[in-house]
Amino acid sequence: MIMKKSILYFQCFLFxxxxxxxxxxxxxxxxxxxxxxxxxxxxxTCDPALGVLVFQSAIPGLQFKLNMPTNLINVEYDREMNEYxxxxxxxDRQYWxxxxxxEYKPINIEVKNVEKGANTDVAHYFTINPKPxxxxxIAHPTNEESKKQLIxxxxxxxxxxxxxxxxPALGVLVFKSAIEGLTFKLNMPTxxxxxxxxxxxxxxxxxxxxxxRQYWxxxSHQNYExxxxxxxxxxxxxxxxxxxxxxxxxxxLKDALAIEKKDFxxxxxxxxxxxxxxxxxxxxxxxxxxxxxxxxxxxxESLIIDKVQKTRVENNVEYVNYTKSKYLENxxxxxxxxxxxxxKFSEIEVMQHDGNSNIYGVTLKQDWNTTNYKxxxxxxxxxxxxxxxxxxxxxxxxxxISVSKNDLFGLDNFILR
Numbered sequence: 001m002i003m004k005k006s007i008l009y010f011q012c013f014l015f016x017x018x019x020x021x022x023x024x025x026x027x028x029x030x031x032x033x034x035x036x037x038x039x040x041x042x043x044x045t046c047d048p049a050l051g052v053l054v055f056q057s058a059i060p061g062l063q064f065k066l067n068m069p070t071n072l073i074n075v076e077y078d079r080e081m082n083e084y085x086x087x088x089x090x091x092d093r094q095y096w097x098x099x100x101x102x103e104y105k106p107i108n109i110e111v112k113n114v115e116k117g118a119n120t121d122v123a124h125y126f127t128i129n130p131k132p133x134x135x136x137x138i139a140h141p142t143n144e145e146s147k148k149q150l151i152x153x154x155x156x157x158x159x160x161x162x163x164x165x166x167x168p169a170l171g172v173l174v175f176k177s178a179i180e181g182l183t184f185k186l187n188m189p190t191x192x193x194x195x196x197x198x199x200x201x202x203x204x205x206x207x208x209x210x211x212x213r214q215y216w217x218x219x220s221h222q223n224y225e226x227x228x229x230x231x232x233x234x235x236x237x238x239x240x241x242x243x244x245x246x247x248x249x250x251x252x253l254k255d256a257l258a259i260e261k262k263d264f265x266x267x268x269x270x271x272x273x274x275x276x277x278x279x280x281x282x283x284x285x286x287x288x289x290x291x292x293x294x295x296x297x298x299x300x301e302s303l304i305i306d307k308v309q310k311t312r313v314e315n316n317v318e319y320v321n322y323t324k325s326k327y328l329e330n331x332x333x334x335x336x337x338x339x340x341x342x343x344k345f346s347e348i349e350v351m352q353h354d355g356n357s358n359i360y361g362v363t364l365k366q367d368w369n370t371t372n373y374k375x376x377x378x379x380x381x382x383x384x385x386x387x388x389x390x391x392x393x394x395x396x397x398x399x400x401i402s403v404s405k406n407d408l409f410g411l412d413n414f415i416l417r
Contacts, residue, residue, distance in 0.1 A: 057084065065097065299324065
């Protein structure tokens with residue numbers, strides 16, 4: 001009887017351990033990256049008769065499984081370059097690859113048209129990163145005494161900082177912030193050559209080696225929550241600008257708005273929910289996730305408006321309305337025509353509807369960057385959060401970046417019934 005109890009307790013303990021692990025598994029985000037230019041070879045890893053898949057990631061211990069196992073010839077991990085190189089048999093069809101790793105949930109991706117040739121011109125490139133634990137730029141504090149939250153936003157500047165790096169061969173990242181004592185860590189540490197802080201200008205200057213791919217930068221401070229950002233397309237002697245600010249603690253925000261704590265808690269929660277949903281919407285576009293996008297729009301009565309140029313004459317434009325089904329059909333064709341999609345959102349503003357507390361308007365700047373087309377414009381989304389688990393988009397509009405903010409679509413342009 002004692003033996004049976006011991007076995008039972010041990011089994012329960014194992015069940016609890018594995019159940020806890022299963023519940024705390026993190027998620028991976030896999031995104032298509034542009035092909036490298038040049039003629040770098042992977043012949044030391046792959047035979048020229050094979051195709052090459054390159055996954056850039058700082059996560060060690062990842063494993064790759066093909067739906068056709070015998071077609072996966074070899075996998076190697078270059079720790080210095082943070083690259084997994086897969087050698088596979090060429091195919092004009094598709095492979096399904098399952099990626100797993102310690103502490104991560106499995107994720108499946110599709111790869112089509114793998115050509116032979118162990119060089120950068122035909123290799124397929126991807127990035128693998130942990131899904132941010134805070135999918136939005138303002139993280140919800142676990143309690144009122146939690147650390148302050150950082151906001152990192154891309155901006156523009158005209159200053160020249162190449163002298164700070166002492167080499168025209170390096171790229172420059174400038175972070176404007178009055179917060180002293182910030183530290184910056186790259187997922188590829190050897191690529192970060194130098195970090196300096198110009199106190200008079202309240203700016204951090206990072207000198208990094210150029211890349212056409214992606215760096216993940218972790219920004220840390222003893223009084224603030226760490227924040228991760230991705231930076232791409234760093235070229236020699238070019239400068240990218242960012243600002244780092246803080247939204248303060250929960251109590252500081254509440255006091256600044258001078259409203260009751262109960263009301264503030266509700267507004268704060270709803271705003272985070274909206275920002276989280278917008279970030280998921282962006283990721284779905286990058287991952288060509290039509291299923292998510294289909295569920296994100298309310299129904300076929302959703303109002304989807306694009307402003308398109310009729311002629312080359314400036315401001316000679318017209319509005320085109322689409323149904324949900326037509327919009328998704330067009331989007332599906334875009335996905336098929338472009339192997340690479342990288343969409344970024346910035347300058348996000350969230351407004352609650354005066355007459356309906358479940359309706360929010362979101363205005364943001366969208367940088368659309370695909371294999372065959374690039375543009376920048378203003379996106380407006382009218383989102384309903386009646387069901388907190390399933391926010392819905394009722395209106396989506398796009399206007400060129402040349403349109404004044406005063407002339408952008410907003411909640412006032414639409415009548416709720």
